[in-house]
Amino acid sequence: MNGRSLALGQYYPARSALHTLDPRVKLLLMLALVTAIFFINNLAVMVAAGLLVPVLATVAKVPYSWVIRGLRPLLFILILTFFIHVFFTPGARLAAIGPLTATRAGLRNGAFYSLRLGLVVLFSSFVTLTTTPVQLTDAIESIFGPLKKFRLPVHEVALMMTIALRFIPTLLSEAETIMQAQKARGADFESGHIFKRAKSFVPLLIPLFISAFRRADELALAMEARGYAGGEGRTRLHVLKVRAADVVWLIGGLAVIALVVGVRWAV
């Protein structure tokens, strides 16, 4: 288990229009785009929407391979979705493998649904690919800011999210360390069937929690030592400001999305 293989749409540093776009605009556009995908009911339109992926990757200056990598954790589910549809949709018989018959409609459905799932993941990954976790939580804090009036702890929740994101890699490497320590003392993570292997991870959890709590204590101490006192009256180093370019993106993006959704009724 190394940190890299777990990068699901991990931030890719570059200077691009998408990177400098206001994270709130990015979040809103992404939500609209993902919703739009669910309105598409036609394979051709879905494929056309898929063409947006290389376009966005080019604009964002993120290598295609890096974008595709975001699909890796989902590969199994994508393939499963595809084959379930291929073999379990009634329709004209295409081919038979043992007791299973593939149908023409199944092939179509399989392509449609796995493409839909893949696109949802890919489009959402563009937000995390081009936005640092800190910007992202700032955006969330700003979007939900009005709720502060109702005494909801928006700042605190956003801070918790930032910290959680920051500590994911740390916890992964911590888990790796504890695994090594247990392996050194005869624990077995490598052999046996999948259930036995999954079971061997249970003794990993308690030490991991203990160390997470220890880290949390240390972090709280370090933050207090540097004078952190919460959301009230706190100023920011980077203030989110909407620029003209952000407005253009927002309007342009919504227009494209409206087009995608509109096709459903136009065709």
Next chain:
Amino acid sequence: MLVELGAVGYTYLPRSEAAAQALADVSLTVGSGEFIALIGPTGSGKSTLVQIMAGLVKPTSGRVKFEGNDIWLEKARLPERRRLVGLVFQEPEKQLFEMTVEDDVAFWPRNAGVSAEAVPEMTRAALEAVGLDYPSYRERSPFTLSGGEMRRVAIAGIVVMNPRVLILDESTVGLDARGRMDLAGRIRALNQKDTAIVMVSHDMDEVAESADRVIMLAQGGIVFDGPPREAFKQTDLLAGIDLELPQVARIAARLRRQGLLGGRLPLTLAEIESDILTAFGKVPE
């Protein structure tokens, strides 16, 4: 041969921009009952090498054998082999993970299916072998211990498995002088009982006192493998990798330059004592 490495290489983060080759073409053997010191400057690959010897890290090239069998070809037997080649990590706090000292040391016996009645006795014996009092430490949390105590508990967690080879990665660092002497004596005692020892160390006095074989590592490759007396004659090699001679040998070298001492190169206090007595015409006891 207990452990045998054949042309082992290791690269961290292979196939990435940050790829770093830590070991290249390392071959060595560890025979039963040997006491080997592994020395080399910071970053030379010592920790990486011992993790590979212990079967915790799979080399990116080459073979690791235990009693003649390639350990990575028989994954089902890896846990058993990791017991037989026990490694104490460089950072003891990374080795400890249970809530109490007792649970931590008892991790292996409990998981290995040792009968419940036998576990406390094994735990006690392991803690005493590293010089810790069982009743006063068993309930403590490992993370409230001092650095030196943590090291001892970490060693106990490995000693309890009764390994054939015990590998210690700088395990005497952070102890006071007395503690270091005490622990060194305990490690020698384990060696007397036929446990092979591989000790990573920066302390040449410790190496001279204990080891009967020295392996020198520099930039991921072995540059010397032989008896300590030979090792400390390689002054160019040692200077090239910023290692000092043991204090005793340095004093002997000065006395030699003054023409006061001749003959062999003494390495331990006992040796230089008897050499000096002989030089003064006295008979060493």
